[in-house]
Amino acid sequence: MAKNSAKDIEVTAFATHQVITQPNPLRKVLRRVEDKDMDDPVARAEQALASLSGEFGDWMATEVGRLSAAYVAIRNDGFTKERRDELFRAAHDIKGDAATFGFPAAAGVAESLCRVIEHAPDLEKVPAELFTHHINAILAIVHENTRLDSISVSAELSRRLRKVADDYLAQVNRDRPEHLEAILAPSIVPAE
């Protein structure tokens, strides 16, 4: 359905570019409805997501196990491109998923770890403690998440680790302006 036939596609040529227009191939899925007949698909989806939430704890444990395994492989056998990429993807998945799974502080720590992996000029020279503190913090946040008094501690832990990591990255990238700019640039995700 998504593709129009070639005769529907109109190409207007300019000196440096072409503008290609076509009738909206998805127009048939749009339907005008009265307000009273409008259900709320977003509310329906949020409800469906909530019904999945009983599994989020197990999913998070799986993600954390993957991150730990990726780092154990590096600690035992050193960095290779494959091991570095696996560590980055494991941390990156936690950065993206943890807030959805109910562990926002773990997402913050994972983001900090991603920044270290992405912007450290030589991963072999990164102090091992910087990796272990991040990974242990994520483990602790996930294991202690059900305790109400641990939530503010988790957030504080996340903030402090980010500060330590950012200070380290600013120091080792002082001669790499493009990395410094990326490290200092604000996130496009609004703060909570």
Added chain:
Amino acid sequence: MFRIDFNKLRFLVCDDNPHMRRILRTLLHSFGAREVYEAEDGATALEMYSHYVPDIVITDWAMPIFDGLELAQMIRQPESKGNPYAPIIMLTGHSEKRRVTVARDAGVTEFLAKPISAKGLYQRILNVVANPRPFIKTKTYFGPDRRRNTNSAYMGPERRVGEKHEVLQQPSLLDKARSSI
């Protein structure tokens, strides 16, 4: 008010993380979609793209071997036999502005930063369904128009040549200051 008939849309979801695929599938089904195809890497997604001809592609960025950015670039081949125009929504944990620019330059239609929300996903889908942008082809780019706002007053060096407003050379501030002395 407009409503999307999700049951008439075919989705292709590409993410190496099975938990995220499950979440996306749950959200899309609860919106009303019936046809949701899933791939766990870019190469499989490209095969499925040719085979199932989805209306909308939702892809992660960071994946092993063949990532979401490469998938977008492979889909946006103007001479391909497949459909190079399908909307691509990039759903990613990357949250830096420069990443948005890179995704945009690869032909991505919409960018959605994780953590995912039902509202954010619905709005991106509504946008690609209801407000498709024309495609632009240059020597170095093929994809949806990267300019979302029409500013007829813009006269700067990035205005495309050949439109109503040709590029006007503006004197620099330094030149203006010199000429005023």
